Amino acid sequence: MSKSENTPTPLLPFSSDYMEGCHPAVLTSLIRTNLEHTFGYGTDEYTASAKEKIRLAAACPDADVFFLVGGTQTNSTVIRCLLRLWQGVIAADTGHIATHEAGAIEAGGHKVLTLPHSLGKIRAEAVDRYVNDFLADGNHAHMVAPGMVYISQPTEFGTLYSLKELTAISDVCRRHGLFLYVDGARLAYALASPMNDVTLADLARLTDVFYIGGTKCGAMFGEAVVIPDPSLLPHFFTLIKQCGALLAKGRLLGVQFDTLFTDGLYEKIGSDAVGYAARIQDAVKACGWPLYLDSPTNQVFPVLTDDELCALEKEADVSFWEKADEGHTVIRIATSWATTEADVEKLIALLKTIRK
Secondary structure (H helix, E strand, O other), X not given: OOHHHHOOOOOEEOOOOOOOOOOHHHHHHHHHOOOOOOOOOOOOHHHHHHHXXXXXXXXXXXXXXXXXXXXXXXXXXXXXXXXXXXXXXXXXXXXXXXXXXXOHHHHOOOOEEEEOOEOOEOOHHHHHHHHHHHHHOOXXXXXXXXXXXXXXXXXXXXXXXXXXXXXXXXXXXXXXXOEEEEEOOOHHHHHHOOOOOOOHHHHHHHOOEEEEEOOOOOOOOOEEEEEXXXXXXXXXXXXXXXXXXXXXXXXXXXXXXXXXXXXXXXHHHOHHHHHHHHHHHHHHHHOOOOEOOOOOOOEEOEEEEHHHHHHHHOOEEOEEEEEEEOOEEEEEEEOOOOOOHHHHXXXXXXXXXXXX
């Protein structure tokens, strides 16, 4: 028997959007600059160029821009540096910092103050009510004070905050003196969605800090933290170092984001992924499977029987989301910038076969 006959057929890759390396243009740039001698810690010319391109894209010429390696590292660093010792951060109970970051925020000394979600989102009214109830409590001096609101765009469910919703949350935060921080781990897919009406410039105008995700959006690794008002965190570079989040070979981050923000690549990179996810979602509906919810970005959430899931997992790599009931499971099918039309067609054909 030949070696090829012993090699199992690869599963169709739909478990997440960070399983591939990086966009070919990014890899080309990394290879081209690999042997260059540049200054470290992000003081190189490529990082400077990336910062300027991001400022231009966000219509925020005075913003500070910093590059970190990963999402959890970025969230924990930003939140730790913004909050005072007695403060916590308001987030949806499904928010990434509340569920899948291993208690990183709490380990940094700050409590995550969760609110019930609606399609992965929190409402301005709920934030306002939480703060008012806190202040009205005669024992609030003994309690963790809300100091920040954390949201993600898109949410963990692939849903989007509209400009109206984001503006309302921003208004509440400013009225109560809370920081507004937006996690943009999958921001490219939000920007590419036909349902989106929030731009980078809107984020710069309405938030105190936001980050532009690279790890899930075409970079090998890296996230770009944007601080529209540099006076907010004047010593952030030093604080990044203190948090163990400063990459000595900072050029590797700068080169990647300089490429992603050349010729609008970042805002284009999610288009195919969003379109492919829409096709898969339509196929799921056509097959008669219920959806946990409708997602307008790059994630699809069908509800399968456990037997159907067992059959699907023999040929496709998908993510467990949660148990719907004793006999049904919610799964996540995720597309990415690297998803191919051929794999989408194979997955749709597989879904039709399983649902017969």
